[in-house]
Amino acid sequence: MDTSQYLPMFLAECREHLQELNLAVVRIEEQPDDAATVDEIFRIAHSLKGMSATMGFQGMAALTHEMEDVFELLRKRSDGLAREAVDVLFECLDALSVAIDDIEAGGAERLDPAPLVERLQGLVRERTPDQEVARRGGEATSGTPEPVAGAMAAGQAVLHARVTLADDTLMPAVRAYMVLAAAADLGAVVASAPEAEDVEAFDGRVIDVWVAAEVETEALQSALAAVPDVASVAVSDDGPGPAARPAADAPAPKLAAVANLDYSRTTTTVRVEAERLDQLMHLMGELVVQRTRVEALTAEAEVPGLNHAMQDLVRCSQALQAIVMEVRMIPVEAVFLRLPRLVRDLAAKLGKQVELELVGQDTELDRTVVDALGDPLVHLVRNALDHGFESPAERKAAGKPEAGTLRISARHSGSNVIISVADDGRGVDPVAIANTAVRRGLLTAEQAEGLEPARAIDLLFAPGFSTRDEASDVSGRGVGMDAVRAKVREVGGEVWIASEPGQGTTAQIRLPLTLAIMPALLVRAGERTYGIALDRIDRSVMIAEHPVRSAAGQRMLVVGDAVLPLRDAATALGHPGDDECEFAVIVHGHERRVALAVSELIGQHELVTRPLPPDVAELAPLSGAAVLPDGDIALLVDCDALTTDSPAAALARAA
Secondary structure (H helix, E strand, C coil), rough: CCCHHHHHHHHHHHHHHHHHHHHHHHHHHCCCHHHHHHHHHHHHHHHHHHHHHHCHHHCHHHHHHHHHHHHHHHHCCCCCCCHHHHHHHHHHHHHHHHHHHHHHHCCCCCCCHHHHHHHHHHCCCCHHHHHHHHHCCCCCCEEEECEEEEECHHCCEEEEEEEEEECCCCCCCHHHHHHHHHHHHHEEEEEEEHHHHHHHHCCCCEEEEEECCCCCCCHHHHHHHCCCEEEEEEEEEECHHHHHHHCCCCCCCCCCCCCCCCCCCCCCCCCCCCCHHHHHHHHHHHHHHHHHHHHHHHCCCCCCHHHHHHHHHHHHHHHHHHHHHHHEEEECCHHHHCHHHHHHHHHHHHCCCCEEEEECCCCCHHHHHHHHHHHHHHHHHHHHHHHCCCCCHHHHCCCCCCCEECCCEEEEEEEEEEEEEEECCCCHHHHHHHHHHHHCCCCCCHHHHCHHHHHHHHHHHHCCCCCCCCCCCCCCCCCCCHHHHHHHHHHCEEEEEEEECEEEEEEEEEEEEECCCEEEEEEECCCCCEEHHHHHHEEEEEEHHCCHHHHHHHEEEEECCCEEEEECCCCCCCCCCCCCCCCCEEEEECCCCEEEEEEEEEEEEEEEEEECCCCHHHCCCCEEEEEECCCCEEEEEEEEHHHHHHHHHHHHHHH
């Protein structure tokens, strides 16, 4: 059987299973009596083992088989697993993750499970025959299950079928499911072995099923024999009536009643390759561009009924656009799931106690944005544990609980999502940062003395800036905060830090919900067209109707009670200035507002965004570009970068 066509699905599902196992093991270490998590761990381990064996990756199958024995201990203990056992399990999960990467890269798992298998075997006792039967299914099933006895006592006819699969069956779990489904088509399934909820993890060869129905033995036998890979079927009539009731002291096998299960139900989700979603979004973007072009042509034409038809087309295309956008949205939980394991390992390595709180995991973002969020978020968490939290002794001396709290949250804010990483650690000392800048020759003592706390903290984003002289193997030297900001800005977001010495630090990342289609105001400045996201615009005004003042060589626009910096848009965006600016567009970033002087307000449009080449994006506060219906290019303004001084600008400003 050629399984290569299933490889992409296998890899994707394995990664999901490993991520879920990492999270579940961390959770069960904290709450050993969580029965639901224990059942989840066992189910995932079963599935992972069966999938690996089916695909022919014997190293992964052997390792997960032994891991299953350790997980089996959880069902017998209320005090959880020892730290040693948990550490070994995490090493196994890491090894499986590497094997998955190797399979994707070269088709081979390159996994030697022997050393880890030996360590796992040292953690468990030898399995009893009953445990082996429970793992393998119905090989040794005997006696009459309790639900069957009850059905017969009620006068029902019950047929017992024992189905044996061929020795070379690659997917026994699938075949077991098909056997139970075929039996359910003919009558009510009273009991079965393997149990119905464990069918997906079944890796045995014998399946027992009891069917209560007025059906001929031959009909049941024929239906079950028609299932692929079935080697033999033996059907017996257990017969109705009280005479068939087992003795009171007869042991009943551990088999589950499954009469209420619906084997005909179908899945409600479909796995789709990410590339197809990208293609779908690209085509949707092209449709938006052409729709805008047709709208412009329709406005100029005088064809009866054309406007009404255009309105219907716009309504339908907007509905389609909304659906396509929703399809691309995934919860940030995809990134959050990796954090509990990361926090556990780092806290142990650093000798710190940290309680992790995750809030808003179901907050949805565009898939591309979520993919870009992973590395910056991991880096911020590493920094919090390495730099932010004190040791338990230091926290106790400061009157704090010995265990620190790390709270990671996600929430919607207009057309953006705010991700916060907050700790209650030692905080960031602006004076210490300024002194470090002086020591490294970035500032003079006089400049450092007059540096605002917020500007000092922003120096953390300067390339290579660090308050440490020696590198740490957890967060390094220079801590890569410049890389964090660069990565976030690549997807049109912004990151900033707020801190209070002794109380803690909060890093916030603001990200757009989607990168694909953006409602924007088109403006003209310096003979170029720019797009400004509507959610970053407060208002637009005519410059002539408002006073313009000068302060410290900077033009200021007075709008009501506000006095805002007035900047020529073309010059601020890296192009020749414009001497004939009639309008000002007031935009806001996370720190302040500025008024951009432009020569023309073109109007509102939906823009299909495209990223700029890295060398171009670094030259000016631009987040991307869009092709307009007439073929012109609109450059998209990065309002956060435009309204925020860079670390270099902060230094220059202090000078």
